[in-house]
Amino acid sequence: MHSVETVPAHLEQTSAQVLIASRLAKRFGDRVAVDDVSFAVAAGETYGLLGPNGAGKTTTIRLICGLLRADAGQILIAGQPISTTATPAKKSIGYVPQEIALYPDLTARENLRFFGRLYGLHGKALNHRVGKVLDLIGLSERGRDRVESFSGGMKRRLNIGAGLLHEPTLLVLDEPTVGVDPQSRHAVMESVRSFGAAGMAVLYTTHYMEEAERLCDRVGIIDHGRLVAEGTRRELVAQLGEHDHIQLTATGDLAALADRCRGLEGIDRADVKDGQIQLLATEGRRLLPAVLEAAERIGTTVRSVEVAEPDLEAVFLHLTGTALRE
């Protein structure tokens, strides 16, 4: 860390807080990857960093795990500052990278033993932990098989297991469900839920809104390197007020319809995307007749209308002006 910043009041160390990231900043040349990001994660809490690809999630994770040097800011893990050379703080972290970071020509057990040894485990304690983790991830029967023979889902589970061996106080998972089939994805999410329930602090990055909604006690929304909002799902949605998300599928001059909708009272946003118009509106159902009338007037044909309660996707749209998966 080049400088020690003042820790924001809401991030001051409490006994329950396992991770405190304060005013983190990181540039790569001219590109700002992380800009003044602060948040904290408490023991037993699952915190989601939600943002599209390239938003700065992985860079934030790499700063927290001591894999990158921050240009500014401070990170405390269980009260200890972390940096690329701070080994004591690293002992408290279990890192699960986005890639399947395992050795395919070693067995599951050999992989776990190797990563366990790196964290100082050895002898009976190591064997005990390896057995326990294999049980936890449901791979006890395959422990002596080489990883190259595993399915994608099994590899994902083992990838997570390798981060749990030393019983970390903070588990950091970087998009652990990318490229995973629905069944394995469900299994991964169930595992993560159990870690939080067991008292572990979990930092989970994803660009899947539904994962963040299902798993995380609190969510930080990150875009262009900035943490634009954070809170529980309820707190974030409340920022929208009584807003609804209206999705119109229509043919004709959609841009003109979006323009017309923007002029209607109660419509906060109107965007055209993929042959659809997305509206963010106060009391959306009450506004529907006016929207349909506007469509008729400019000659567009509405094929379908969907009105949804606000979700994190709508929050993201509201805060950043773009859809989460753009």
Add this chain to the structure above:
Amino acid sequence: MNTALVIAAKDLRHRLRDRSAIVLGFIAPVLVAALMSFAFSSVEAFHADIAFVDNDHGQIAVALRTALTSRELSDVLSIESVGSEQQAGKLVDDGDVGAGLVIPAGFSAAAVGDEPVGLTVLGSPDNPLEAQVAKAVADAYVAQLNADRLSVHTALAAGVPAGRTAELAKAVAGLRLPESVEARATGYRQLTTASYYAPAMGIMFVLFAIGFTAHSFFAEQRGGTLERISAAPIGRGGVLLGKSLAAFVYSVASLTSLAVVSSLAFDAQWGPPLPAAALILAMSAALVALTALVIAVSRTERQADGIAMMITFALLLLGGNFVLISQAPDLLRKLALLTPNGWALRGFTDLATGAAATAALAPALVILGMAALVGLLAGVIGRWRAAS
């Protein structure tokens, strides 16, 4: 240190499971060294068959034939007497003999006259070395003959009575041209091809490990395992030390096993164990430094493969791993001393020819110095690239 050992043990386990690493490190060096020794064994065991045509039948021709068939030359030359120059030429053309030596009629008489008659050497492009040997033998004999003639003429000119010519000629015939040049290696034993090519091929294959190791480093980086290791509570130095240790142990094991197998199977001479071990350890340190340099200057597996290949072949060509460096041109012999493998081969050949154990000290120190320089360069480049 403990985590460095953990990483080294994992890397070595990887290599043991990789058949190509086993083949490259332990099987191929033995096979190729055996093949090279066999292919070049004629260099160390030279023997020429020469067809001898005596059209003179004089005293000097008989004396030449006697000299050529002497016991001293029996290991090098075999003389086959044939009746005519045409017959000898056919034997040479057919490759039945390597060269032909024709003593013309009147050769003995001319030796004491004023008009000397030359010997004829028959050669073939297929056996240039044999023809050169035959010519050298003929030249040496003619030189001796001319020296004898000169001595007799000088004595006569100085006033020795003509009646004593026969006595004088007999006395001169007992004299020989002085031999002042003695070819000798640093040690006292002859260097066998097995003793040269065993370490040469062993070093060649451990140099191939530069690309192999650098490639696996970038494969780990791409696969995320290197990042996962870096997230563990170990310093960057521990990771580098572990990976270096694995490369070092692999190189030492490869060269040591080759030394043992080639000594037992092909009677290759590696010299006394301690100085040979010093050279093996120094060369393995150089391998680690060169690998670090390749990793420092590369960004991807493909780049690492290409750069490693260039460095490896440049070192092999300059260092003399493909040819007996003692038979190479002077410039190549000097260039070889710019490479760690060139110095290692120099040390091993000195030990193989029976030089004192201390003969390995200077090569080992020079190799270690080169390793330190290359390692330092790799460190500087690595830090510079990390900072940028």
